[in-house]
Amino acid sequence: MSERTISRRRFLKASSATIAAAAVPATAAAAESGWTVAETPVDGTLHDVEYTAAGAYAVGGGGVVIERAGGAWRKVLDGGPTGNGNNLYGADVTDDGSRLWFVGASGAIGEYDVESGTLADHSAPLDNTNNYNDVAVTGRAGEANVYVAGDSGKIYYSFENGESGTWEYVTPGSGSNVNAVDFYGERAGHLVDGNKSVFRTADGGVWNKAGIADANVNFYGVDADAPDDVWVSGGGGRIFHWNGSEWIPVDTGDAGLRDVEVEGGRGLTVGGGGKAYELSDGRWERTPTPTGANLKAVVRGDRDLAVGAGGIVIER
Template sequence: MTRLTRRSTLQFAGASLVAATVPAAASASEDGWTAVETPIDSTLHDVAYTATNAHAVAEGGTVLERTDAGWEVVLQGGPTGNGNDLYGVDVTDDGERLWIVGASGAIGEYDVTTGNLVDRSAPNDYTANFNDIAVTGPAGDADVYVADDSGSIHYSFQNGEEGTWEYVVPGSGSGLKAIEFFGDRAGHAIDTNGRVYATDDTVEETSTSSQPSSTADDGVTWNPIGIEDADSTFYGLDSDAADDVTVSGGNASIFEYDGSQWVPESLGDADLFDVETGGDEGYTVGSGGVIFELDGGEWTLNQTPVGENLTALADGPTAIAVGSSGTVLER
């Protein structure tokens, strides 16, 4: 199942390699989901496809890669080497850089083609917990957005270089759980106070030059777009367009936005920690090994072979869900 977003291209950049990968030590599957062995027993917090393979980040600053031989540790200790937990990942448009964020201001830029890691941590000496990251543009020339526990979005339009970071607080200061972009400087963020924020800034062309003319407000103007009376803690975000947004949360809540209104749906009582959709297909994952599949616009419960909490997913040539105790499910 393929996400019909800007990430589709990078997901399939390594499709032939990824699709051929058959990790060792897989358990019996249920509804097509197979539990795959990993070399760690700590919580995996996020996962993404890159130009080479899928990568996942975990507690202790660990980064795993899905290889022909199975999941392997490729980084330990995180960007700073201090072992800060890693919570979020995103990938440049060409898939060559995996950006990672985590506790105590950890930010790293990892070259998946060479294995080189650049430490971008503590922008402007800020060391809050960074929960999620969104990057747009190619390797070496990316716009970077980081969401933190204090309600701030830190951003750099110069590939996270030192001295190029600024920040904005889009809401009341409630922690921001997730951030995702569907365009160069267009995307969404969610906080812990039941709010969703949108930005859709553009870089205007000047009349005397073919080069874009940026202003201080480009890409950093955030406006609330709901959700009123949600009565649910938000965890997961899928931003596919200005009028195509999905949020997942507590009490198995799903909220879908069509550009004018939010449509809520309850799938049960599990907390849903991540969601990815493309058209009328997709998945959401959550507590107790729960996976719901969206097919033809209808959500149905998949049977899975695990009971651990599932924290994140990546939908590509192989759908991957990750979670606590080093859990990885593949379909």
């Protein structure tokens, strides 16, 4: 496993071990699978969820940021980095777990120090105010490489912690929206766009197409763990795995799968209608959940978390 893969999940066990479940599963099947619904202080859509050194955080509609602390979810930020209430769509955490980065509508980019509670606003790099769908950060707090996925098909990136004047951009494909981006090395990773394409980079600046031929579905999520270990989730219940020589497709059903996370041969993917599937022993199987809400993102740890529409958070 690469150094980046280890570091980006380093705090899952330490922080999630302190988190307790909050409610009761809605069905016997969900009860058996272990998922419960947590109470949250928001009713707008939550679009992404991450673990940090201080615990779990989720971001969503209206620029809200919530954290799981002391056995409950609470709101720590409202209005986003600019205070304008722009929706937040993507989040990632530095390798040391101390800074949560998030991006969203109208060029919103924020860097939140989970230890001090301070917020830095990096919005509108190069005066660009397009919508941003996802973010990946590598390196330690204060010296991170930052990669922002733009709705206009561009990747905006800074190798100097997003400081003003350090941003550049590149258009990897045809200009279709970049839906998700993930890195396994300091400057090595993958993205998926709205033109049913996957791109890879080894230097953070130059992107080359990496597939997927004849997929015939939209791609929504990507988990890049190594050059030969990349997972993509998409429409029509499709999951694709790059093993270094070929893309291997799996068809789980008909739900659009918005996010995927795999580590050490075990994984989770979530999507429309509260659908969730679990990877174990090389097979993806349905894991019933206590919600019919559309799920947008998932993160694994000692306690797995998924978030979505209506402020839903499910935990296991």
